[in-house]
Amino acid sequence: MAHKETIYIDLQSHLNRSKSKSYKEMVMKSYTPVMRLSEENNLIEGDFFDENGNLKEDAKVYESNLTENGKKMFWDFMMKWLKYTDRTQKYDNIEMLEKYYLQIKKKHNL
Structure with a gap:
């Protein structure tokens, strides 16, 4: 049996969950x-x-797209941001995004 590579983000799959234009815009604003x-x-x-x-x-x-540091912190960083944007709808709060990045980086001793 062949080893399947872990997929961390499949944006098209996420976009296909709804035909709503506003939903698709929200997804793109969250991930970008x-x-x-x-x-x-x-x-x-x-x-x-x-x-x-x-x-x-x-x-x-995919897992192969992650650098060594990415393997350690990308998932936590991404999930923290997506939870924040889902809760607040503040997609352009780059200051908060950078704060989360530094928090997660420190958490993983990077």
């Missing part, structure tokens, strides 16, 4: 900042953004 900061801080490596800097709707983050 955490993916961007994760890429900028070398937690993930891959081709997640288009030439205009927009998160691709078919973005998938």
Whole structure:
């Protein structure tokens, strides 16, 4: 039996949960900042953004896309941010996103 690689994010699958345009916009607004900061801080490596800097709707983050630090903290960081945006609807609060990043980084002694 072949080993299946863990998928951390399957954006298209998430987007397909509803046909509502507002739902899809909310999903993209939630994921874009955490993916961007994760890429900028070398937690993930891959081709997640288009030439205009927009998160691709078919973005998938596999275990192989995670750097060593990403393997240690990406999931916790992403989940903390998604819980926050789900609760507050504040998708552009980059200050809070960076605060969460530093908290999770410290938690994992990185």
